[in-house]
Amino acid sequence: MEKEVIESRFRNLQLHICNELEKIESLSKFQEDAWNRAEGGGGYTRTIVNGNILEKGGVAFSAVYGDVSDAMRKQLGLEGESFFATGVSIVLHPKHPRHPIIHMNVRYFELNTGKYWFGGGIDLTPHYVSKEAAILFHQELKQKCGAFHPDFYAKFKPWADEYFSLPHRNETRGIGGIFFDHQDESCGLSKENLFQFCVELGELFPILYKQQIDFKPVSEPTAREKQWQLTRRGRYVEFNLLHDRGTKFGIYSGGRTESILMSMPPLAEWTYNLQLEKNSEEQQTLNYLSKFHEWLK
Amino acid sequence: MEKEVIESRFRNLQLHICNELEKIESLSKFQEDAWNRAEGGGGYTRTIVNGNILEKGGVAFSAVYGDVSDAMRKQLGLEGESFFATGVSIVLHPKHPRHPIIHMNVRYFELNTGKYWFGGGIDLTPHYVSKEAAILFHQELKQKCGAFHPDFYAKFKPWADEYFSLPHRNETRGIGGIFFDHQDESCGLSKENLFQFCVELGELFPILYKQQIDFKPVSEPTAREKQWQLTRRGRYVEFNLLHDRGTKFGIYSGGRTESILMSMPPLAEWTYNLQLEKNSEEQQTLNYLSKFHEWLK
Numbered sequence: 262m263e264k265e266v267i268e269s270r271f272r273n274l275q276l277h278i279c280n281e282l283e284k285i286e287s288l289s290k291f292q293e294d295a296w297n298r299a300e301g302g303g304g305y306t307r308t309i310v311n312g313n314i315l316e317k318g319g320v321a322f323s324a325v326y327g328d329v330s331d332a333m334r335k336q337l338g339l340e341g342e343s344f345f346a347t348g349v350s351i352v353l354h355p356k357h358p359r360h361p362i363i364h365m366n367v368r369y370f371e372l373n374t375g376k377y378w379f380g381g382g383i384d385l386t387p388h389y390v391s392k393e394a395a396i397l398f399h400q401e402l403k404q405k406c407g408a409f410h411p412d413f414y415a416k417f418k419p420w421a422d423e424y425f426s427l428p429h430r431n432e433t434r435g436i437g438g439i440f441f442d443h444q445d446e447s448c449g450l451s452k453e454n455l456f457q458f459c460v461e462l463g464e465l466f467p468i469l470y471k472q473q474i475d476f477k478p479v480s481e482p483t484a485r486e487k488q489w490q491l492t493r494r495g496r497y498v499e500f501n502l503l504h505d506r507g508t509k510f511g512i513y514s515g516g517r518t519e520s521i522l523m524s525m526p527p528l529a530e531w532t533y534n535l536q537l538e539k540n541s542e543e544q545q546t547l548n549y550l551s552k553f554h555e556w557l558k
Numbered sequence: 559m560e561k562e563v564i565e566s567r568f569r570n571l572q573l574h575i576c577n578e579l580e581k582i583e584s585l586s587k588f589q590e591d592a593w594n595r596a597e598g599g600g601g602y603t604r605t606i607v608n609g610n611i612l613e614k615g616g617v618a619f620s621a622v623y624g625d626v627s628d629a630m631r632k633q634l635g636l637e638g639e640s641f642f643a644t645g646v647s648i649v650l651h652p653k654h655p656r657h658p659i660i661h662m663n664v665r666y667f668e669l670n671t672g673k674y675w676f677g678g679g680i681d682l683t684p685h686y687v688s689k690e691a692a693i694l695f696h697q698e699l700k701q702k703c704g705a706f707h708p709d710f711y712a713k714f715k716p717w718a719d720e721y722f723s724l725p726h727r728n729e730t731r732g733i734g735g736i737f738f739d740h741q742d743e744s745c746g747l748s749k750e751n752l753f754q755f756c757v758e759l760g761e762l763f764p765i766l767y768k769q770q771i772d773f774k775p776v777s778e779p780t781a782r783e784k785q786w787q788l789t790r791r792g793r794y795v796e797f798n799l800l801h802d803r804g805t806k807f808g809i810y811s812g813g814r815t816e817s818i819l820m821s822m823p824p825l826a827e828w829t830y831n832l833q834l835e836k837n838s839e840e841q842q843t844l845n846y847l848s849k850f851h852e853w854l855k
Contacts, residue, residue, distance in 0.1 A: 308830045491825070498795060502795070518726045522796075522828065525792070527828060528788070528825060529828075531614075531819065531822035531826075532824075533607070534605075
């Protein structure tokens with residue numbers, strides 16, 4: 262399985278996802294920026310703004326290569342002299358507070374030593390948690406995982422809980438999903454099958470998001486809903502800038518800032534020491550944002 | 559010079575600064591939260607919101623002590639078994655885009671080994687840089703530094719440029735100011751005089767901010783000014799969460815999140831790949847946000 266094949270299918274995956282999302286979104290279209298990396302490779306960053314569904318979102322593809330830098334050696338513990346990395350990365354911030362923020366990433370990494378691995382994940386960050394929608398989301402992920410490996414969901418679900426967490430808030434980012442890294446044939450799947458898993462996760466992504474958008478009919482948001490959305494987006498910013506290893510590595514290693522930070526929400530709010538009403542919907546959402554919640558009994 | 563004296567004068571400094579700021583601000587007052595740290599000590603966090611001048615601000619005092627944790631050993635390179643730390647920390651986000659964001663911090667640290675040091679600084683982050691106001695700000699800081707040590711401004715001004723920078727944006731946070739850390743008697747000042755320098759910097763703070771607010775009469779902000787303010791606040795968030803060592807250390811070492819993140823703006827915006835008009839005031843501001851700009855010739 263050549264890296265050029267993976268690169269080319271990831272690029273197609275990006276285009277496919279954008280096409281599918283444009284079927285959900287009727288007001289706006291993705292715009293594409295091409296960029297080059299001085300040290301080798303580049304990418305296509307596709308962004309959308311001011312849609313009727315999507316207020317701000319990005320679907321990024323990149324394929325970069327070059328020397329393993331000191332920063333990569335130190336922060337990623339990489340061996341070898343040169344690397345190749347390609348992937349698709351998505352964050353969508355919906356306009357409506359009753360629609361969830363969603364993130365997906367699939368990526369492939371190889372070193373000149375012959376070592377390779379896949380990583381990725383999908384996780385959902387509702388501003389208001391709907392238990393039924395959360396269960397549906399996890400059911401779909403469990404089913405896709407199960408089609409490839411009997412242990413994937415059981416391994417990758419708690420991994421997401423651990424990864425997408427804000428220890429300083431004692432909260433998870435959202436209702437989780439799956440997350441995995443450093444997967445090679447030692448997981449029991451051939452390289453081809455692992456790659457197929459990543460591609461199918463990507464293809465599942467727009468289906469999952471449409472399910473969430475369709476989950477219940479949405480009326481005009483209230484001022485209270487909109488304010489809570491801004492607060493939850495503030496938490497999203499905190500996670501991405503304080504904790505997300507991908508963001509930090511990209512920033513510290515001189516990646517393209519605009520592509521890395523396309524994950525930022527359009528607008529976010531911080532209120533000092535916000536207190537929620539007991540039993541309010543907002544407080545109920547917070548109660549769900551704890552690690553290792555089992556959505557599927 | 560006993561640590562209890564420093565602690566008590568820093569607490570008074572906090573109250574003095576709040577009183578002075580309330581003379582500038584006519585619509586809102588500071589509210590105080592007292593908090594305790596399980597491992598020892600605590601603080602008083604004073605915050606203000608929805609003023610006519612200050613949209614959101616915090617003036618925090620803390621005095622904490624306890625065992626030197628592994629995180630402190632590793633991240634701060636501390637020796638010894640126990641520590642004591644006290645300080646005052648301020649961030650003010652003004653309502654009007656033509657008023658600047660301002661930050662101040664003075665702090666004292668001592669270890670049971672007998673080692674101690676002071677740190678601190680004041681820096682200014684205008685949404686729109688006014689050259690004259692920036693010069694005035696630096697003149698005042700240079701004068702205060704000069705009253706204590708002939709080298710302080712020359713040393714502490716570039717230190718601020720270095721510290722308050724966003725390498726991923728190739729920008730400084732604002733027009734700088736002064737920053738210093740790990741100052742003890744080896745700088746040529748006695749412990750008493752160093753402490754006095756910190757106190758006088760704190761006392762200078764409300765005077766400096768009033769100068770900036772008074773600098774020119776302000777009319778109703780335009781939509782464009784307000785939008786640019788939100789963008790600049792986004793950069794402020796990026797600095798604080800990605801780069802600020804104080805924020806990161808506080809978060810990672812289990813500090814009080816609400817007190818640490820009182821520095822967050824009320825509202826912040828991110829626009830993908832924002833392009834500014836050439837020669838616009840916004841672009842002119844960006845042109846000023848580069849390291850080692852000499853405001854005082």
